[in-house]
Amino acid sequence: MTINKRLPTAIVLLGLLFLLIQYGGRVLTFLVLQAVIAAALVEFYNLAARKKLHPQKILGIILALCLGLAFFFRAEVQFELALFGVLFLTGVYCLFSFTRVEHLPYFFQSVAVTFFGAVYLGFTLNHFFLIRFEWGPFYVYFLCSIICLGDTGAYYLGKLLGRRKMTPLASPNKTWEGSAGGILFGVLGAWAARQILLPDANLWRALLIGALVHAVAQMSDPLESLFKRAVGVKDSSNILPGHGGFLDRMDSFVLAAPFFYFLLRYFWK
């Protein structure tokens, strides 16, 4: 995966993303976010399908969308109601679609994987919506700055200094040195975002958030790697040239986005 191949895709995507985050309204942002989540979910289910786990893609997308609606209508609807709705829909779907004896052998794993994928991606990534509309676009850049600088730092410092392997099974290239570099550059990303975008914010809290958020972000990557290694593939798809798939691009955010949101809510001010 060369820089030449990655760069044009990255520039186009970043430009579009910037326009969306800065100027997109609630409805457009919500729809694009749901589309990205659905795309990542389909890639996740494609991984599961390779293991013959029979994910129910259509059901899963509906479940993720149902969770998404709870974020969109947050003022009116409790999240718990949406989660109940998700379980209820799962039940209705199962009773009407698992009707033949040939379906029984994979019923158990099929339901579990479909449900897990919808919550794992739908619940977590929808926190972008809350960050954008409860805190504003600058906070989205704040998070992205932590993640992107942190990931870059982890990659290069890991290459340069990496000795002790952290998760030999999940991500053989991950080292403790790279991880420390990720946190260091995550702090740097937080510092830059605070200086440029949020000059009134408390500096030390911003730096601490940078360190914590990147530490948590580093967990979701080997987790996704485990899912991929469990089925024996490297990238979840190749839809973004040189960048793997949506799932690969989003994986750092899966745990980091909700964590960042809760830090803002309970710790920021």
Next chain:
Amino acid sequence: MTINKRLPTAIVLLGLLFLLIQYGGRVLTFLVLQAVIAAALVEFYNLAARKKLHPQKILGIILALCLGLAFFFRAEVQFELALFGVLFLTGVYCLFSFTRVEHLPYFFQSVAVTFFGAVYLGFTLNHFFLIRFEWGPFYVYFLCSIICLGDTGAYYLGKLLGRRKMTPLASPNKTWEGSAGGILFGVLGAWAARQILLPDANLWRALLIGALVHAVAQMSDPLESLFKRAVGVKDSSNILPGHGGFLDRMDSFVLAAPFFYFLLRYFWK
């Protein structure tokens, strides 16, 4: 399964349950409920283990307990935070316990089944706690009256009049006639509970709740049957003589308890 065998167990359990619901404080009720949920969850995981899905029992119980704490500390903690905690703990656990290549082949289904079980039982059944402490013990009896009379009505009317099969794969004995009988007797249960316990409540709303709650309750039973049939067993365990296991006893409540709670919240008054 004869009446002789079922009756003594039922009387002892019902007596203890009555004492708990009527006189138990928040802490005791919470602890007993968590124990029941954990027991049902272990039975669920034992089913999954028969399919070689490698559920992580300890992790699953911790996850369910984590969700339970969100109900106990409802005033202080958002449910979303608990769900994030559950995903985060799942991630930490995976990275530290799936460390050998032999673990990879079952990683995917293991994580999904563990997570699904914890939410499917932990999220739903903890609504008993809310019903008890936000609405009072009479509302717990209200729900139990709908479910128990409804289930009895469904069983006997199904035996007597049942012709047209509803879910041939999941529960071959379930008929549309039995289902109608269940709803009829669910309404009867709601009527009795309203007359005796809640004389000031609106009669028609109570009857409507009886019908709706039993209709939803009827869905969770064939769902659990599908899980059992998928692994080829009849009862989830035999810990309660003549009653199957905790999972069998609780299955009608899995969807009905949260549904009843939301009806109270949004429709009752």
